[in-house]
Amino acid sequence: MSEVICQTINLTKKYKDNLVLDNVNVNIKRGEIYGLIGENGAGKTTLIKIIAQLIKSTEGKIKLFGCTDENKLSKLQKNIGYTIENPALYMDMTARQNLEVIRMEKGIPGTYDIDRVLKLVNLDIRDKKKVKNFSMGMKQRLALAMALLDEPELLILDEPLNGLDPTGILELRHLLIRLNVEKGITIVLSSHILSELYKLSTCYGIMHKGKLIEEISADELDNRCKKHIFLNVSDSKLATVVLEKELAIYDYIVCSDKIIKIYSNLDECSKINSKLVLNNVLVEEISIKGDTLESYFTKVIGGATHV
Numbered sequence: 001m002s003e004v005i006c007q008t009i010n011l012t013k014k015y016k017d018n019l020v021l022d023n024v025n026v027n028i029k030r031g032e033i034y035g036l037i038g039e040n041g042a043g044k045t046t047l048i049k050i051i052a053q054l055i056k057s058t059e060g061k062i063k064l065f066g067c068t069d070e071n072k073l074s075k076l077q078k079n080i081g082y083t084i085e086n087p088a089l090y091m092d093m094t095a096r097q098n099l100e101v102i103r104m105e106k107g108i109p110g111t112y113d114i115d116r117v118l119k120l121v122n123l124d125i126r127d128k129k130k131v132k133n134f135s136m137g138m139k140q141r142l143a144l145a146m147a148l149l150d151e152p153e154l155l156i157l158d159e160p161l162n163g164l165d166p167t168g169i170l171e172l173r174h175l176l177i178r179l180n181v182e183k184g185i186t187i188v189l190s191s192h193i194l195s196e197l198y199k200l201s202t203c204y205g206i207m208h209k210g211k212l213i214e215e216i217s218a219d220e221l222d223n224r225c226k227k228h229i230f231l232n233v234s235d236s237k238l239a240t241v242v243l244e245k246e247l248a249i250y251d252y253i254v255c256s257d258k259i260i261k262i263y264s265n266l267d268e269c270s271k272i273n274s275k276l277v278l279n280n281v282l283v284e285e286i287s288i289k290g291d292t293l294e295s296y297f298t299k300v301i302g303g304a305t306h307v
């Protein structure tokens, strides 16, 4: 199992009486792309800021790269690159000049190869264009280059897709996948564009009203969302006998004494229904079910149970 490199333990944040984070426990494993999902005001940015050590929690702890010692945590900040809210860019400077400023601010040696990081984010190393003339996608990539300057192991991006057109989104998606796969960088990102998050994430943290409602791997999510025939019957044991013996259906799971999900024969609902009824199994519901990340998220924050 992969090492957890970022963990929060009962993290709580209050602004006066406003409980913004309520006992949040996230577990981010090395190599993951961790998608943070939540409505406006759910607490995503606050959580990200605490992990990046930009603000302090009211209660609870963070454990970074195995360390919880507050005195040592600040030194580990070097391993974390982030872009949170609108990163400050100097509009009258080129990308290289912006990176030089950040390099000096961070105390990174002058020998540091800024070309390398420009190339990494696909910005032209010879470009003399000032940032004020950059497209939104170029600005996002420059912000990413700044976050990558210290060669972080963990990259945290708050709403990196904001304001990007479809081409910009596609470019950024490919870039993030490359950073993750080729450079082994663990990425945490928040976005309201769930269809995009779905294309990137290997794990999700679902937040609602300051709570982490669910932490789920992409594989587990796919399993839960997979299209299936949903059966609510009088007796699931008897029903499985009919499914196997009468219909040669084996790709199913029994969820309870009444509920079965069948993952094959999706176009044979009426045949399944009549065979069950003929064999004295009362069918209360037979329907095709399955979720997208969007509908799954809505269901989870709505408090509906999964069946």
Ligand SMILES: Nc1ncnc2c1ncn2[C@@H]1O[C@H](COP(=O)(O)OP(=O)(O)OP(=O)(O)O)[C@@H](O)[C@H]1O
Binding pocket: 015, 018, 020, 038, 039, 040, 041, 042, 043, 044, 045, 046, 047
């Ligand atoms: N500095 C602050 N002082 C007081 N309240 C704050 C402060 N920062 C955030 N909040 C409150 O904390 C709550 C969570 O905000 P946060 O920005 O973390 O949510 P979010 O999930 O990132 O939302 P969004 O998707 O809109 O960015 C909100 O109610 C917000 O008003």
